[in-house]
Amino acid sequence: MLIGYARVSTSGQTLETQIDKLEAAGVEKIFKEKKSGARADAREQLNAMLDYVREGDVVVITKMDRMARSMRDLLNLVAQLDEKGVGLKVLDQAIDTTTPEGKMTYQILGVVSEFELAIRKQRIDDGVARLREQGIEPFKGRPPKIKKEEVEKAIEETGSKAAAAKKLGISRDSVYRVLRQAA
Known part of the structure; x- marks a missing residue:
């Protein structure tokens, strides 16, 4: 059985595009939620989907970051799926862990995603340090309009x-x- 998982981070975003892609891929049941992906334990529908899947099922998502926010999180989730005999398909990145090639592609893309996050964080940290050297506190907020x-x-x-x-x-x-x- 093909089981879908769709997630957006904020209530202002819509799940429609993800759901359309999942349905077009033949997904029979979709777990959906509007939650930040920062903590896997806070995503009730993700956990419900992990409880629901059975051996031989394939979890289908549109992008890797819809299911996990870090490589460690992704590896843990895929390990959970593997232990249950469940595969993973990522539509937008053409990953299918039910094949050896798909498993390799998933691991390579996961490492690249983790690298990009680390580089972005380093750039932000560098920018904050530069501002502080100039005597500017970047997280202070805007100055009051009234004295x-x-x-x-x-x-x-x-x-x-x-x-x-x-x-x-x-x-x-x-x-x-x-x-x-x-x-």
């Missing part, structure tokens, strides 16, 4: 924080945040 003095003056003029917020065109939460951060 504490302006908020205090508006409170003094209007007599309340709510009225000051209205006068300044900001929320009451912003008034409290500005006063708290600058204290």
Whole structure:
């Protein structure tokens, strides 16, 4: 039996394209979810699919990153499938672990994907280090649009924080945040 697994990371994304491809490949049952792929244990439908599959089944996905976010995760998942006698087909990368060639291709592409992730992480780390050398904190957020003095003056003029917020065109939460951060 062909068993499909489709996943998108956020609720704003759609599963339609993946489902269309899986159905076109002849998949009979599809497990689908909208969850981040960062942690395999948090993906209920992935775990349900792993429990569901039986010897002789083939799990079909559209891309490797739909099932796993790291090479270690992918290797662990494929090992679980292998132990059950279940194959894996990846449609967009033409991988089929039910053949020796497909197994080799899967392993090579997995290593390349892991390498790309490591290179991307290194570039980000280098950029963050460069910014910090220049005295810029990259994860600080944008600077406030309004100064504490302006908020205090508006409170003094209007007599309340709510009225000051209205006068300044900001929320009451912003008034409290500005006063708290600058204290």
